[in-house]
Amino acid sequence: MTRPYLNRKLILETADATPDGAGGMIRTWVALGTLWGEVTARGGRERATAGGPVSQMSYRIVVRAAPMGSDARPRPDQRFREGSRIFAIRAVAEDDRAGRYLVCFADEEVAA
Numbered sequence: 001m002t003r004p005y006l007n008r009k010l011i012l013e014t015a016d017a018t019p020d021g022a023g024g025m026i027r028t029w030v031a032l033g034t035l036w037g038e039v040t041a042r043g044g045r046e047r048a049t050a051g052g053p054v055s056q057m058s059y060r061i062v063v064r065a066a067p068m069g070s071d072a073r074p075r076p077d078q079r080f081r082e083g084s085r086i087f088a089i090r091a092v093a094e095d096d097r098a099g100r101y102l103v104c105f106a107d108e109e110v111a112a
């Protein structure tokens with residue numbers, strides 16, 4: 001296995017739900033920390049929505065591993081932010097047998 005080139009500064013964020021006072025919830029995103037990653041495009045497609053076409057790209061994002069339960073370990077209900085770009089994490093797995101890296105499969109959606 002070749003070592004990944006961790007050259008992208010990614011902010012790991014998690015959702016925080018707070019009551020809105022009317023029986024609902026307001027979801028905000030809270031930064032957990034910064035991870036350096038290797039971001040590789042996997043494929044893309046365009047789909048139609050009620051608001052117009054949306055471009056969806058899939059990415060493979062490799063980051064350094066962190067222990068289970070650690071705030072630094074990405075989870076599928078979280079996301080990465082790179083500037084104005086948002087990568088919604090869909091799945092996370094170990095990338096190598098030694099457990100040094102994690103691979104995150106993520107999607108980015110952009111209104112076309």
